[in-house]
Amino acid sequence: MSPDDHPLSKLVRKLESRTTLGSADRAAILALPFNERTYEAPAYVLREGEPGKKHCSFVLSGLAFRQKLAATGARQIVSIHMAGDFLDLQHLFLNRADHSIQALSRLETAEIERAALQDVVLRQPAVGRAMWIDALIDASIFREWILNVGRRDAKVRVAHLLCEVSVRMEAAGLNDGQGYHLPLTQEQLGDAVGLTSVHVNRTLKALAELGLIRRDKRHVRFDDLERLKAAADFSALYLHLDQSVPPLE
Numbered sequence: 001m002s003p004d005d006h007p008l009s010k011l012v013r014k015l016e017s018r019t020t021l022g023s024a025d026r027a028a029i030l031a032l033p034f035n036e037r038t039y040e041a042p043a044y045v046l047r048e049g050e051p052g053k054k055h056c057s058f059v060l061s062g063l064a065f066r067q068k069l070a071a072t073g074a075r076q077i078v079s080i081h082m083a084g085d086f087l088d089l090q091h092l093f094l095n096r097a098d099h100s101i102q103a104l105s106r107l108e109t110a111e112i113e114r115a116a117l118q119d120v121v122l123r124q125p126a127v128g129r130a131m132w133i134d135a136l137i138d139a140s141i142f143r144e145w146i147l148n149v150g151r152r153d154a155k156v157r158v159a160h161l162l163c164e165v166s167v168r169m170e171a172a173g174l175n176d177g178q179g180y181h182l183p184l185t186q187e188q189l190g191d192a193v194g195l196t197s198v199h200v201n202r203t204l205k206a207l208a209e210l211g212l213i214r215r216d217k218r219h220v221r222f223d224d225l226e227r228l229k230a231a232a233d234f235s236a237l238y239l240h241l242d243q244s245v246p247p248l249e
Contacts, residue, residue, distance in 0.1 A: 006030050007110050011058055014084045015130035018243055025126045032120060034112040036060070039103040041183070046088055046101040055111040057087040062107035063183065067191070068099050077192040078145060079138070080104070080165060080184075084172050089135055092118060105183045137240045144238040149194040152233060154203045157193040159212065159232035162220060167236050179214075179221030 012029050015021060021029075034055070039045055045057055045064060064087055066079040078099070081087055087101050092114065121128040141164075148160050165182060169175040186197040186204075195203070207213045212228045214221045222228050229235075 007036060007060060008032060008034065008058075008112075010060060010084060011110070011112075015127060015134070018130035018133040019126055021126050021130070025124050028120045028124050029127065032112050032116050034058075034110045037109050037111050039064075039107040039109070041103040041105055041107070043103045043107075044100060045103065045107070045109070046091075046097050046099075048097055048100045050097045052091050052095045052097070052114070053088070054114050056089060056092055056114055056117055057101075057109040057111055059083050059085045059087060060108040060110055063104040064101055064107055065104050065188070065192070066099055066101050075191045076149075076194070077188060079141060080192070082168060082172060083174060086131075086134065089131065089138070092121070092131075104188075133240075133243060137243065140238045140240060145192075154193075154195055154199055155206055156231070156233050157195070158189070158200065158203045159207060159228055160234050161189070161193055162213065162222075163225070163229050163232045163234040164239070166222070166225060167239060167241075171239075171241055178225070179219065181219050183218055 008030050012021070012026050015025075015029065037057075039062075046053070048069070059081055061083050064081045064085075065077050066081065066087075067075050067077045069075055081101075087109065088097070091097060121131055144164075148157050152160065162182075166175065166180060169180050174180070184192070186200045189195075190197045190200045193200070204213070204215060208215060210231070211223065212231055214223065
């Protein structure tokens with residue numbers, strides 16, 4: 001198998017978007033022991049309260065979401081993940097899951113052996129640096145989601161989420177920036193932006209009436225993404241898409 005055909009070549013490319021990797025770093029990543037696994041929506045990848053697993057999941061294809069449940073059973077979706085994302089990098093060194101992760105669509109992952117990944121992170125400084133950067137960008141996205149739910153009105157919240165998914169998909173080479181299939185139900189979309197499904201439905205209709213989006217079931221298209229970004233108070237700064245840092249001297 002050539003390096004380009006190796007399933008973990010996607011992980012190499014992801015980490016190289018975070019920092020410069022040497023040949024030894026790339027070889028160490030491709031040598032990681034892993035198993036490929038498929039989850040059908042809405043299967044759980046991880047459940048809150050579980051002890052740390054023996055592997056960390058890296059998304060090869062499909063979508064997943066991270067969630068927390070209140071004592072009442074109300075759900076808050078706190079992030080969406082796609083190809084090129086680690087699903088449980090937080091648990092590389094933490095011993096117990098503090099949230100749950102579910103497949104949003106058919107999800108294919110590389111389940112990388114946790115102990116081996118820990119060893120590579122500690123033994124190869126550039127790999128460790130890249131994963132630090134990736135974890136910090138995740139934290140940046142979480143902060144933006146808090147702002148979105150806490151301080152933006154309904155139309156802006158929904159439009160902002162649609163913009164984020166579009167920009168991240170385009171950066172990952174998963175769409176052309178003009179639209180995409182988003183398999184979120186209106187209930188799930190509401191759980192991501194803190195609205196009821198009824199309110200989400202009204203909001204999507206309002207965005208369509210304003211000419212900001214076009215919908216065909218769960219496919220969303222944009223005639224003018226920049227106009228939608230303006231309406232959504234969207235700046236991609238928090239995604240740190242330009243993050244490619246040379247190694248420290």
